[in-house]
Amino acid sequence: MTAMLEVSTASIGYGPIRAVAEASIRVEAGQVVAIVGANGAGKTTLLKSIAGLLPLSSGHIHFEGRDITAMPPHRRVGAGIALSPEGRQVFPDQTVRDNLELGAWSRNLSSSALEDAVEEQFNLFPRLRERQGQMAVTLSGGEQQMLAIARALMSAPRLLLLDEPSLGLAPLVIKEIFAIIRTLRGRGITVLLVEQMANLALGVADRAYVLETGRVTLSGTGAELLLHPQVRAAYLGAGH
């Protein structure tokens, strides 16, 4: 069976820097897949190039059987891939509702269909309904993260990419976000998640990959990797 997403020996560089070296990732439909690793390991770089924001220097990306390696980012959204970027990056000078409506840009919806789509997100994230008229910059970190995820979901993606959702958030809020990720999996949305907090990500993932200095060094189920000593070593150093 062809995987929903297949990244084959992708290498990505900026100038002389090789951020990712020959990484291969497979995501099956309906799964939650996690990529973990220390800071600077190349996780965000890999996710950005799946979203189309960074070009590959070599290798391929296939989505639902199509080669999307050369596809520009604004067309990948239409193809069914949406990214909630690192640091949330909600449009600060626009309202919560405006942010959500922009998320559906690629779908060209009629105003009633757009309204329905926004309502759907409010049902999933009731906190956002309360704040729908507020400027996005006034939201707390956790609420902005919810907004970023909801905004990505507005494009009705089949694959949702989440870049470091726990970044800068308080532990309680992080728990909430990860509960939402579980809910999404329950609704049949495939999720590819990049996280520095390995325990959290591995706890929710069906399958996971460990990235160290741009290379995939380990892969397995979430449960397997949760117990694997190399994961801990990848963060805190070997030999302790």
Added chain:
Amino acid sequence: MRHVLLAVLLAAAAALAAAFVTNDFYLRILFNICIYLLCASGMNVLLGFAGQKSLGQAGLFAAGAYGVALLTTSWDLGPWLALLLATGIAAACGVLIAAPSLRVRGPSLAMVTLAFGIVVEKLVTEASDIFGGAMGIYAIKPLTLNGDPLTMQQWVWLGILLCLGLHLLLRNLLTGRFGRAFLSLQADEIAAAAVGVSVHRYKVLAFVIAATTCGLAGALVAQQNQYINSDFITFNLSIFILLLVLFGGAGSLAGPVLGAVTLTLLSALLARWSWIEHFVQGALLLFALYAMPKGLAGVLAGLRRSGTSTAPRKAAEPDLQARLPTRPDDASPVAPLLTAQGVSKSYGGVRPARDIAALLTRGHIHALIGPNGAGKSTFINILSGVVRPDDGDIRFRDTPLGRISPHAICGLGVARTFQNLRLFRELSVQDNVLLGQHARMRNGFLASLLGLPASRREEAAARKRVTEILRFLGLSELAQQTAGSLPYGLQRRVELARALATEPYLLLLDEPAAGLNPQETAELGELLLRIREQGVTILLVEHHMDLVMAISDHVIVLDYGEKIAEGTPAQVQADARVTAAYLGVEEAPEAALELSLAGKP
């Protein structure tokens, strides 16, 4: 020496040619070439070297021209004295235009210089009682030789002489530490300040040099014509001066000559049809930007180089016998090198530093670790003066750091490298490291300009020290390579070499192992240990735990801007708070237990 000979020969040839030309029209063209060469030489320093896009040079030209006009008519001074003073006036105006330019960036800088040019243009047009407006000022005293005004031929010879002199003086300046400092401004101002270049001072200097040469040119034109009016001072003149440098080759020593000769001749050819002349100037500007970013000089250099092929050279083994140049440190070895108390910083809702206290011991390797967003880079930026803390007291070798600028902190003996690598990519490895020596060299402006022996000695001594540093790091074979062309790992080493060249007591390293593979990381560890042996204290921000644990004497852990732990590597590794900060809140207690058991032998 060869360059000097070539320049003198060229000048002599031009002078000889002028001797045989009797037609005033052609002599005038030669004179104009000299005038524009004067403008272009100065503008090359400002635009080509320091990278400041000034769109108002016509204003400086006017300062010189009207200066000499007023001094010889209203004040009745002698022509040679007036010339000297007018050039001085133009230089003073250079300071005037530089002042606002220091504070603005990007399009606003272009705007400020443009506005300056327009203000001067309007001033000379409107204030007709002083400047004569469109009528202009007549009876400007021409320069005289033995009491007679100079003939056209003599004007040309004077022009050639001045151009030659200026060229040689600027060459002295630009091939030494001043030239490198200007280039560093263009490449990366933050990195320039970090290696001890006073960004403001050098920007002003570049503006003054450009103003002086344009002013001199303006004064000569006024005296040769014995007349000046506001028609001479237009925006088109400012653009033409810009084009001279861009087309000839910004940042090259031959560029101004090539630009001045070709564009003046072209102008003379097309002068009859004014709209064609402007069209060609616009087209040449675009052409230079698209196809010849390095100007004619770049094209010629490319032709010469295509004959020889240079195979990329490899790095050598570091020389274990090499010694780093260091400053004497007569303080007691037990006194702390740096103490920080209550350092805090907040940006809006984010607080990357909350009441941080730290003590750095001489001769130790300290590490600063913590998850992404913990505030490690902010702390380094505060110590190196790039960011001003809201609160806190930092003392380095008993000197409070307070509100000192980055280049002054470098002068005190704190050097740094950057997380995202800030090399001067277009410069050679050697020039990058020589810039590290910038603040340690003692030759001043005048000494450098005149090429005095003291200046040459400083340069030679600095080069010797740089050679030693390159040997220490195994970079000797790569000294002449362009820094930006090296593989990533070697670029990191060059940045390290540059920091070491500032002869620091304390070396701040911001993620030096980022992007390095395990072997390169291990080599870096060796290098840092050897640097410590030479007496340099190190504070290292890192994510590569193996490196940190292997070489550090002392580790500080930050999370959400606060210090949560410190101690030896072993102590920190065993600290539960540190584990939680990195790996996250434990989801399942059994998994956590398994994890901690798995690590034990």
Added chain:
Amino acid sequence: MLATYLQALVSGLAIGGIYALIALSFSITFTTTKTLNFAQGEFIGVGAFLGVTILYALSASGDAGSFAALSPAASGGFSYPVAAAVVGAVLGTLGILLFLAAIRPFAGKPGMSWVMSTIGFGIILQSLGLAVWGPAPVNMPSPFGDDVMRLGGAGVRPQEIVVLTVAVLLMVALDLVMRRTRMGKAMRAVAYSPQVAALMGINVTLVMAGAFALSSALAGIGGVLVAPVASASLFMGMGIALKAFSGAIMGGLDNPRGCIFGGFALGLLEAGVALWQAQWREIAIFALIILVLAIRPNGLFGARTLDKV
């Protein structure tokens, strides 16, 4: 005395309206692309001349007068608005050409070469204009006649009212578009981050080209609006663009409303200084700009920019 002040107020608001419009045009491209057209002045001048040409063409029958001295009838009826619209369309297209030729190849590269490439484009445009129309200024009649009206004792020209009204209407319309329409929100998204906007499915290059088209159209229309007040000349645009740019910088280039404020403020200031010493007004304005920038480099309302180290 009051009449003089009133007159200054009206002409200050009128010319301020143009400055505000052009300042806004700078802000539109600066927010979306972080670049702007340093040849906006040439676009204004060409717009004015093109307007005169269209008016001349439209009234080809007998009572038009010569090209250099159009009769007032030439601007009658729908001719003037049609001319403005056509100029807007033509210059909008020119703006797209500018984006492709002078901005896109250099945007994002260090060194700000786009400043010089747009200047170069402008020089070429101006020289072509000189070849076609010549350097002499040309008269454009106002659609409401050039007779001075008396308003409370002040002498006011109808065109000044036209300029102010149209400028304000355009700016209000643009403000609404930016805030309420899908396209406007998309442009603001691109202004915040082209990368994140692309993640929404927005074709960022198209939006940027559109921003330049809009900005250049506004410049052209500005030229058509201001030409009946001062005569149309290929060199008129530079001063207007420079002052508008100053107003934009004072208000903060990344703040559209600030730019509008800056433009009006500058217009009123200029009219005020003209009351006192007419010949010094340009110098006073520019000296003021330099001073403001020296104290507040990002303008009065602009956001402070931080370098990431």
